[in-house]
Amino acid sequence: MADTRFHVAGIGNAIVDVLVHADDTLLNQLGLTKGVMTLIDQATADSIYDQLPPGVECSGGSAANTIVGLASLGAKTAYVGKVKNDQLGQVFRHDIRSAGIAFDTASAEDGNSTARCFVLVTPDAQRTMLTYLGACVELTPDDVDEAVIAASAVTYLEGYLYDPPAAKRAFLAASSAAHNAGRLVSLSLSDPFCVDRHRVDFADLVANHVDILFANEAELCSLYQTDDFDAAIRASRGHCKVAAITRGALGSVVVSGDDTIVVGADSVDQVVDTTGAGDLYAAGFLYGFTQGRDLATCALLGGIAAGEVISHFGARPERPLAELAAAKLGVPSL
């Protein structure tokens, strides 16, 4: 096996979030279902933007948030994703590189603008998302540097990559490259409606290609088309090495071989915005995993990272997670 230069390489849709406060009236007016991500085209994005209150722009993207969380914990990381060479693309690139992450995917020079996601945060801290994929549709297998994948202990892929068709091929190329190099592949199911859109593909992936699966309860139930969480857990057992299933305030359940590990959520003073909770859980979990920690500690680290990100507005950590984890668990740095 080649040298491990990176603990985790992440591949995802490179997106700048526009965070706005919203109430249920605005969600109804826009015809939105609370808590889910809807794909929109440019014309819809423009029309909806006109109806939104003032916003704040932050770099986002599910796998990117996870990789930033891993970097904040002290992991060595790389990211692959497509922005355009425009102002928001430059912002995205600055933010991910300034977190110490290797990010060398070439920007698109023309075509669609850098992707944007309108994140409508309601007073109950739920987020409802509208994504214009923009330049993300330009990500192709050519953007996947096999040397980076081969040098990464885990390649982490977000399910949302199945939405842009060429990115799906990049996803599969990265997955093959990782396994050919004797590495592990991790997948986040992203969203129950994303699972609906790609259920057959995802079921095949989980059964045959994924080593470490991340999902929340709704996504896992959607994957196995059941309302019964215990049935979904049973179905997932044996399909991949490790499945880490998050349950919000109930914490998480980790299934591995015959083991089932249940870990409570980290205590949080005030839940402000749940955006990025799943992304950061994956960050904490994979940090522990690539450090050779036991699965219960991986789940605790996931809970600590998720707890930080839901305590404030926005999907990336505001406090250095390494310090937070060290304070809570005594986890040493690399």
Place this chain on the structure above:
Amino acid sequence: MADTRFHVAGIGNAIVDVLVHADDTLLNQLGLTKGVMTLIDQATADSIYDQLPPGVECSGGSAANTIVGLASLGAKTAYVGKVKNDQLGQVFRHDIRSAGIAFDTASAEDGNSTARCFVLVTPDAQRTMLTYLGACVELTPDDVDEAVIAASAVTYLEGYLYDPPAAKRAFLAASSAAHNAGRLVSLSLSDPFCVDRHRVDFADLVANHVDILFANEAELCSLYQTDDFDAAIRASRGHCKVAAITRGALGSVVVSGDDTIVVGADSVDQVVDTTGAGDLYAAGFLYGFTQGRDLATCALLGGIAAGEVISHFGARPERPLAELAAAKLGVPSL
């Protein structure tokens, strides 16, 4: 006098803020003096951006923040400022219009990009700013709609407008248009170093053209080149109808004719980021003033608006100021 369509029209540098957390080490490394605003060119902006941690983008600009605060209090407002027709310019336009503000200044179609200000917030809640003026240098007297100025009870101008040469001419054109229509002119001195750059001009303005002056202690002392606050207050008396001087945690002092009104600061649980404190004080004060309130109430309203904006990251209010003011003072809506 024409109909009063607007309580306040603001003219300023239209800027998107990039908020980053910084420590004293980073300020020293960049050779910056804490608490002041420094003008930078495009090359310096690019070089400094490379050295900054991840950021969050928010619409800003001193007078724009004031106008947004006034709108949040319930005032009818207009804004004049120059962005480019690029992504950040569209963000700026969206945010100000979505606050209910009339904003019809044409975007520049080419030339410099929309202005950006790097706001480095240190753990002591102080902000240190680096401004690339970008498209703001394209603001000219042609952008000042005299009908809007004539229909505004107060025209509010930020001192920073004296930095781009053509904007200075726009400032003077707006000031003349306001007085020709029998309206009032208000000026914020913006920054002690801005006062240094334009002291002779500002002294003439304050003595001969400004009706309502906003400054903090350092700016007023810089204007009159004294270390003695009482001497600066004496010098300002009689130079304009009203001078409202802010003193941070000490509150503010309002000088008008023979009167001197001292008002304490609003209580704030935690000061997170002082960016926008002066801008929002002016918003609260002018709201009271255009509602015909007594000067002490104007100063209290200034303190309430400033107290809200320093309790969180960013220079624009997060809570509806009308509700906050009503709860604290029982101020009725328009």
